[in-house]
Amino acid sequence: MLFHGLLATFSLVVLSASKGYCTSSTNFVGADGLPTIQLDNGTFIGNQTGNVTQFLGIPYALPPTGDLRLRLPVANLPYKGTYNASTFGPMCPQQSLVLDPSVIATVAPIVGSLDFGPGSIPQSEDCLSVDVIVPKDVTVDAKLPVVVWIYGGAFEEGDMTLYPGEVIVQGSLDLETPVVYVAMNYRLSAFGFLPGREVKDAGVGNLGLQDQRLAMLWVQKYIEAFGGDPNRVIIWGVSAGAISVGLQMVANGGNAEGLFHGAFMQSGSPIPVGDIADTKQQAVYDSVVDRAGCSNKTDTLQCLREVPFSVFNDVSNETYSSFAFQSLNLAFEPRADGIFLTDTPQQLVLKGEVANVPFVTGDCDDEGTLFSLANANLTTETETNNYIASNYFTDASTQDLQPLFEAYPSDLSAGSPFDTGSANNLTAQYKRLAAFQGDLVFQAPRRFFLQQRYSQQDTWSYLWKRGKSTPYIGSFHSNDTAYGPGEVRDALINFANNLDPNGPTLGVSDWPKYTTHAPTLFTLLDGDVPVTLTNDTYREKAFSVMTNVSLAHPI
Structure with a gap:
């Protein structure tokens, strides 16, 4: 998605020289009618599109x-000088x-x-x-x-x-x-x-x-x-x-x-x-x-x-x-x-x-699917076990990793995309690897972070389970974008204003703070009931094993 603003009229002049910008108490439109702001002794000319003004x-x-x-x-x-702030800088x-x-x-x-x-x-x-x-x-x-x-x-x-x-x-x-x-x-x-x-x-x-x-x-x-x-x-x-x-x-x-x-x-x-x-x-x-x-x-x-x-x-x-x-x-x-x-x-x-x-942290249900597509040449349990050992845990023994292999079996119904039975079987080991890799880097660390911090600060968590019908990748990584209308964007904006994600447009009366006694997830679903509250207790044993192994043998 590329965005290029349209030039229009608007300007800001700023308030306090001690902060590094010029002193003024009013906004104004530059002489050429373009949005302009002064920082230090520099003038930045931006652009306007719709209801927003951009300085890029x-x-x-x-x-x-x-x-x-x-x-x-x-x-x-x-x-100092004049800067064109109407277009993006280089990547x-x-x-x-x-x-x-x-x-x-x-x-x-x-x-x-x-x-x-x-x-x-x-x-x-x-x-x-x-x-x-x-x-x-x-x-x-x-x-x-x-x-x-x-x-x-x-x-x-x-x-x-x-x-x-x-x-x-x-x-x-x-x-x-x-x-x-x-x-x-x-x-x-x-x-x-x-x-x-x-x-x-x-x-x-x-x-x-x-x-x-x-x-x-x-x-x-x-x-x-x-x-x-x-x-x-x-x-x-x-x-x-x-x-x-x-x-x-x-x-x-x-x-x-x-x-x-x-x-x-x-x-x-x-x-x-x-x-x-x-x-x-x-x-x-x-x-x-x-x-x-x-x-x-x-x-x-x-x-x-x-x-x-x-x-x-x-x-x-x-x-x-x-x-x-x-x-x-x-x-x-x-x-x-x-x-x-x-x-x-x-x-x-x-x-x-x-x-x-305060913080909010959430995951998509199938975090590991995208990252497992390139492992499609792994087709046997032995190959996958060797891959996990040699690619992620090079200093761990087979004995160290055996509980992890057992926690992530080759059973298709236990793999990711989750809740899809034997479907989405790209290869015999794909769903297993997708479950393992998504939990290793995303799901298990999220739960670990929450469990360690909920008693010290305000925390909330969510789970995105929409898009399950997408073949092979399900509710895939980064599918929960806030760059569009929806509950995640609204929760973000609520949080920015109040340090609390709750608000009237989320579809639930209250999204509770996360605790280990009540590990509540704001869960976003397909179908007639788009949001609900669930418990963050899925794959408990697997997450515990994953966290213990990765603490002892960081990747």
Whole structure:
């Protein structure tokens, strides 16, 4: 979904020079009739479409190019001059979508029906920008709640053009509870999540998460200029974006630093990953160094900064993606780095190092189906057991994993898409793998996070079971979009305004907070009864086994 706004009249002038923007108490229309806002000594010219005004592609950091590649992000200099903020900035470099040739023929009819990959705007290493979308009649002193969106894409892809933020703002206007919407680009793949001992020792791990944190600081500094309230900010994401939200909650010893005051996670929580410098991750770094021609250099990390963009980008793209045979065992993803994430994410949860803010977290019922399509060449139980052991739990013994194999049997009726009996049997092991992989990264971590935190902060959870009739993938990952009318969007907007997802349009009188005594799920269904309340007790034994194994042997 690409969105391009139409130019029209609107403007904002801002309030307090101490915050980094000009002093004024009124809104105005620029001399050319276009929406205009002044930040520092810079003038940003945006666009208007319908009831919203957009300021797009605003840089929040210095370009992470040249010697700033593979370094911590550096905040933008004070703005000066005139900026065209009417169109999206470039995407950060994207990972190539790779499918094993042996399975393409099997999965192409399924994958081909889905919208994968980035949009059509250019990619550039100079990509660290934010978009701000506001109601067209907002005033500087409106102090509206702020929704900060972090896109997903397996930490490999991410494109703000695919997510029409104006839909969120228009939805908030329809509910008469307006919000300001912010979206950010952050570095991806090897640019943002390069692993390895050298990266850890240099203190430059998880650069994509560091980018996100800097964008949140930008929101604190400038959002009042757009009519937003820096004291009413929630962070929100889907998939890798939701995982990012969860990791921002466990970063910095759980101190949110006032950067956000609530969190909304769709298909993502603090995940069961290990250390950035473990054996598997060091092999990824060494491979990148070798393919970039840096193996003979004394400082291999500095060499990676100095190789041409095209070389480094090609090396990143040559590394497997989430839709390759390795599936959710990603080469480039957040891991414990000793600084931003001082321990593995789930250990940080166990230690209680979690931002004490209200949160909502939910999953789709069939989280693992999309990610199991590329494993269609696994057809026997032995092959699948060996795959699970060698791909995810390389330091675990067969004895360690036997309870896990038993908890996820080859019985088709127990597999995903769930509740579909023996149907959707792409291969003899597909439904088993889909159940396992969806629970490993999404479902079990969500329940673990809730069980650890419900007594410390306000928590709510939901389950999306719509779309079960979709062949082979069912209620698949990211199908619960809030970028369209519906209960999830309304819950998000309610939460932004009240730090509580409840509201009159959800179809239930009360969505209770989650507790272990009453683990209530707001459940969205097909059919005549579109929403109901259910209990988060399904696959209890399997989730318990999964959590125990992944705590002992993080992936």
